[in-house]
Amino acid sequence: MPGTPFGSADPAQLAVIVEPAGQVVTYGELEARSNQAAHLFRDRGLTAGSCVAILADNRAEYFELVWGAQRAGLYYVGINTHLTDDEAAYILRDSGAQLVVASDALAPLADALLADPALAPHGRLMIGTAHDGWESYEQQRSLRPHTPIPDESEGDFLLYSSGTTGRPKGIRRPLSGLPLGSHPDVPGRWLRELLEFAPGDVYLSPAPLYHAAPLAWTMGVHRSGGTVVVLERFDAERALAAIATHHVTHSQWVPTMFVRMLKLPAEMRARYDLSSLRHAVHAAAPCPVDVKRAMIDWWGPIFFEFYSSTEGVGATTITSQEWLRKPGSVGKPILGRPYITDDEGNELPDGEVGTVWFADSGEFSYHGDPGKTAAARDARGGASVGDTGFLDEDGYLFLTDRRTHLIISGGVNIYPREIEDVLLMHPSVADVGVVGLPDPEMGERVTAAVQLQDPEAAGPDLAAELISFARAKLAGFKVPRDIRFPEELPRTPTGKLRKHELKQQLMNS
Structure with missing residues (x-):
């Protein structure tokens, strides 16, 4: 389809399949509906550089919305549907979103986060049955033309990644203002150039579309003329069934999903024909060596691992064949040049652990936080997100910690400070430190070490x-799964918590 973001895709070809709902959208329908969405955004006063927020579960309409925003030159922010009201409202305010589109399945959260009438001044649209105070998205879309808006230009997503302050930070990349087709589309290029993705191939995305990789890679599939199969939510057997039913050729996972599929009964795993699957991509969290070996034994050497960040400061990749020679590595650079420094900024030799930086990285900023943006750059012009690791003599990168203090549970980034701030408000708590301890399924589990006002109250x-107290104030994935009661937390004379020491103490207790 010349003049569209979907290249030469046949209008009758399937662009989206949602399982198990059974929603199906052709490329012709996606083209028409995304054009209608772009007209709707323009009619509501959103111009290039404006922001629209999407609060929706995995459903077909997600794609027409993001493509409508992409072709209208907008920023679009997908709001994590598992956030609390306050957390979601913060992102809505901080992003400056002028219009919100929500699905009716999330109406209670949508109503709560838009309790302030000043938010979303250009409109509130609801997919499905519109509640009071909301307009019907489908009705408004139907009133708009199917043809492109006259001033199309490439937009971009505005994604949020938690910061050490506990508040998420929007990662904003500059818009080019260039016409459709000029987007760098890194995942799409990787699919085509490294993973032999061709028009008509089928890509399975089992993760939520409000996360960076699922959204970027599925849009890359559409730019490449493939079919995206989306699971409404991850289920281990349903994922295998989707591969078999739709003859999936490419897929993307986080290690927790591997663990859950490996735990299925052997007869259930053998029930599904996975022979169509040529490449399985994984990222988002470190994959335990034993888990990856088991997956290679099951699916064959078809795994493609990449290490990157929402900020896009650099990237490495590794194939199964390379990984079997370098188990535990995240690969060699494909974007930017990695180097390792000590705490004083001196570059370290091979094999020594320090902060991971990438030279020749892309431009980005933390929305509303110039200090954090500046801190992500060094005197060489390189960029870092705070991960630590080392390079071996062959130039392969190994990570020793995803980020200082960062917890990654089920492929989701969790920062302890926000949890600590909540628990400290409980009257029984004198001090608290939150760390991630190894977990065979989730990768890490959120563990809180609580020093009590009255040690005799421990139990x-x-x-x-304390868990109930935290659950009332935090999204479910942030709530500690494990509470310990040490007599005292290890702090420096200046009051800084020695987290690595605390983590070691808890692992040994």
């Missing part, structure tokens, strides 16, 4: 009370 009843 399972208080632990349950």
